[in-house]
Amino acid sequence: MKKVGVKFCGNCNPHVDTGEIYREIQDKLGQMEGLELVSKDTPGLDVLIVISGCPVDCAERPPGTYREVVAAGESVNRVGCAAAEISEKIMEQLAKIC
Amino acid sequence: MRTRQEYIDSLKALNTVVYAFGEKIDNVVEHPLTKPHVNAAAMTYELAHDPEFEDLVTTTSHLTGKKVSRFTHIHQSADDLVKKVKMLRGISQRTGSCYQRCVGFDGINALYATTYDIDQKHGTRYHERMKDYVKHLQETDNMVCGAMTDPKGDRGLSPGKQDDPDLYVRIVEKNDKGIVIRGAKAHQTGVVNSHEILIMPTIALAEEDQDYAVACALPVDAPGVIHIFGRQSNDTRKFDEMDQGNACFGVVGGEALTVLNDVFVPWEKVFMCGEVDFAGTLVERFACYHRQNYGGCKGGVSDIIVGATAAIADMNGVARASHIRDKIVEMLHLTETVYCCSIACSSQGRPTRSGAYFVDPLLANVGKLNITRFIYEICRLSHDIAGGLLATLPSEKDLQHPEIGPYVEKYFKGKADVPTEERYRIVRLLENMTGGTALVESMHGAGSPQAQRVMILRQGNLPHKVALARKLAGIEEKG
Numbered sequence: 307m308k309k310v311g312v313k314f315c316g317n318c319n320p321h322v323d324t325g326e327i328y329r330e331i332q333d334k335l336g337q338m339e340g341l342e343l344v345s346k347d348t349p350g351l352d353v354l355i356v357i358s359g360c361p362v363d364c365a366e367r368p369p370g371t372y373r374e375v376v377a378a379g380e381s382v383n384r385v386g387c388a389a390a391e392i393s394e395k396i397m398e399q400l401a402k403i404c
Numbered sequence: 405m406r407t408r409q410e411y412i413d414s415l416k417a418l419n420t421v422v423y424a425f426g427e428k429i430d431n432v433v434e435h436p437l438t439k440p441h442v443n444a445a446a447m448t449y450e451l452a453h454d455p456e457f458e459d460l461v462t463t464t465s466h467l468t469g470k471k472v473s474r475f476t477h478i479h480q481s482a483d484d485l486v487k488k489v490k491m492l493r494g495i496s497q498r499t500g501s502c503y504q505r506c507v508g509f510d511g512i513n514a515l516y517a518t519t520y521d522i523d524q525k526h527g528t529r530y531h532e533r534m535k536d537y538v539k540h541l542q543e544t545d546n547m548v549c550g551a552m553t554d555p556k557g558d559r560g561l562s563p564g565k566q567d568d569p570d571l572y573v574r575i576v577e578k579n580d581k582g583i584v585i586r587g588a589k590a591h592q593t594g595v596v597n598s599h600e601i602l603i604m605p606t607i608a609l610a611e612e613d614q615d616y617a618v619a620c621a622l623p624v625d626a627p628g629v630i631h632i633f634g635r636q637s638n639d640t641r642k643f644d645e646m647d648q649g650n651a652c653f654g655v656v657g658g659e660a661l662t663v664l665n666d667v668f669v670p671w672e673k674v675f676m677c678g679e680v681d682f683a684g685t686l687v688e689r690f691a692c693y694h695r696q697n698y699g700g701c702k703g704g705v706s707d708i709i710v711g712a713t714a715a716i717a718d719m720n721g722v723a724r725a726s727h728i729r730d731k732i733v734e735m736l737h738l739t740e741t742v743y744c745c746s747i748a749c750s751s752q753g754r755p756t757r758s759g760a761y762f763v764d765p766l767l768a769n770v771g772k773l774n775i776t777r778f779i780y781e782i783c784r785l786s787h788d789i790a791g792g793l794l795a796t797l798p799s800e801k802d803l804q805h806p807e808i809g810p811y812v813e814k815y816f817k818g819k820a821d822v823p824t825e826e827r828y829r830i831v832r833l834l835e836n837m838t839g840g841t842a843l844v845e846s847m848h849g850a851g852s853p854q855a856q857r858v859m860i861l862r863q864g865n866l867p868h869k870v871a872l873a874r875k876l877a878g879i880e881e882k883g
């Protein structure tokens with residue numbers, strides 16, 4: 307089972323609804339085998355999904371050797387996409403690295 | 405870190421003496437006048453435990469290595485300063501009003517840096533005390549009211565020359581256990597729902613004003629402390645629901661006059677005692693940290709005003725008119741401009757000798773001076789767009805009245821598909837966020853505009869600019 311954590315930026319002036327993106331990811335991860343959603347502070351995290359409200363992506367990263375998928379405003383891993391597609395694109399990136 | 409509920413419960417355990425409308429308020433948590441401000445402050449505790457916000461609202465203490473509320477933190481980098489501004493904007497977007505904790509936050513940072521400097525010059529031991537105090541705040545997560553402004557009496561006279569010597573807080577006794585202070589602090593944001601008060605002098609002081617050079621911390625319910633809660637415009641509406649506009653969080657911070665009737669403060673909570681030569685530095689540092697905030701907190705409040713204005717434009721059926729869109733763009737532009745100033749003065753932050761980071765003072769003052777104008781302009785544009793019912797809407801009791809309610813319902817309707825009550829609520833929100841007390845906070849909070857102008861002139865290096873001009877004009881310098 308791979309451990310996946312989620313980290314938010316703090317949402318000072320978000321361009322996208324980060325809470326909604328999180329809920330969508332939660333749903334999608336629930337349907338995927340081999341991946342487990344855990345606290346971002348869990349030791350031995352495999353992947354950290356960073357959900358930043360805008361392209362600045364100022365979220366601090368917890369220490370660790372995990373891989374990252376970064377949603378920052380209307381983009382995932384620096385490729386632009388519509389807000390409604392963000393959770394889907396995150397899942398695509400997750401599938402690539404897991 | 406305290407949870408929202410722990411914060412509220414902790415207030416119930418205090419014996420804070422609060423008066424309003426000539427009566428004593430026994431329970432600030434439940435009293436309609438103070439409850440909204442308790443709720444607003446409680447948001448700072450709630451968001452510290454919310455994964456979506458904790459990255460801004462919490463940080464790691466440089467003193468203990470533990471996770472702490474950012475409101476009890478000493479800035480360790482320019483990034484910390486930037487995060488403070490972002491945090492303020494984010495919280496304001498949730499409350500639409502002042503959540504009061506920044507004043508004490510700025511006070512501890514200003515004192516942390518200044519006590520270090522005092523010790524270096526005078527061989528005193530204030531800085532270690534200050535560190536202990538910060539650790540105590542980080543452990544308890546107490547809310548601290550930043551108490552700088554004195555009543556000041558005749559503004560043309562220094563503290564010691566006033567007819568009444570108590571118009572500035574002063575030391576009236578020193579003994580082996582501590583000091584006794586007397587006077588009052590005016591406009592104290594959030595004091596009635598804080599745990600502690602951080603006293604600081606309000607102006608630079610001359611040698612003869614040694615008794616007025618005092619900085620110290622005391623509990624809000626210490627013997628001799630009385631709080632007289634200030635009136636706000638429309639405050640009797642706090643006994644209504646819809647007519648308040650922002651029923652949960654109120655308007656501004658809930659300010660009070662705090663009277664200090666010979667209050668004892670033990671030495672371990674005294675951070676300045678007679679060092680007049682550092683009063684000015686402390687005031688200036690506090691003012692700059694505090695002016696840094698406004699593009700964050702008022703930026704977030706403006707986000708709501710812009711949102712409410714766009715909503716009412718839509719409800720009124722004018723959202724697509726070009727002049728309305730243009731005015732909304734202007735409101736957004738002004739909001740982001742004030743935010744830019746706060747971000748800029750933070751990212752240009754630099755360390756003080758104590759290690760605490762300090763904002764760029766010129767940019768911080770420019771930012772606050774913009775607030776004294778741009779927030780008024782944002783509110784003016786919102787009034788333009790919302791229409792006259794901002795000033796003439798009947799009360800919620802009329803809307804709910806069995807006989808006349810249907811008339812209010814019928815004749816205050818905007819677009820057919822928008823329920824009148826929704827339009828009513830948005831108008832009330834705008835009315836309360838853009839008039840009276842809410843506006844004055846932007847003018848005088850963190851100092852009146854002239855205070856910023858003085859700092860801007862001092863920091864602006866005019867001779868350098870004159871020299872640049874003379875050089876380009878081909879004027880040869882003599883000698």
Ligand SMILES: Cc1cc2nc3c(=O)[nH]c(=O)nc-3n(C[C@H](O)[C@H](O)[C@H](O)COP(=O)(O)OP(=O)(O)OC[C@H]3O[C@@H](n4cnc5c(N)ncnc54)[C@H](O)[C@@H]3O)c2cc1C
Binds near residue numbers: 550656659849855
């Ligand atoms: C909503 C709100 C919240 C606040 N919260 C806090 C708080 O939490 N803690 C705190 O300590 N303070 C707080 N303040 C106080 C704030 O810092 C002061 O209001 C501000 O510094 C101005 O002081 P004042 O109100 O006494 O006005 P005044 O000093 O009377 O200023 C009025 C005018 O007189 C001018 N003036 C004053 N003195 C002189 C002089 N010597 N020479 C020439 N012109 C002069 C000013 O420039 C200004 O134009 C708050 C204020 C408000 C409105």
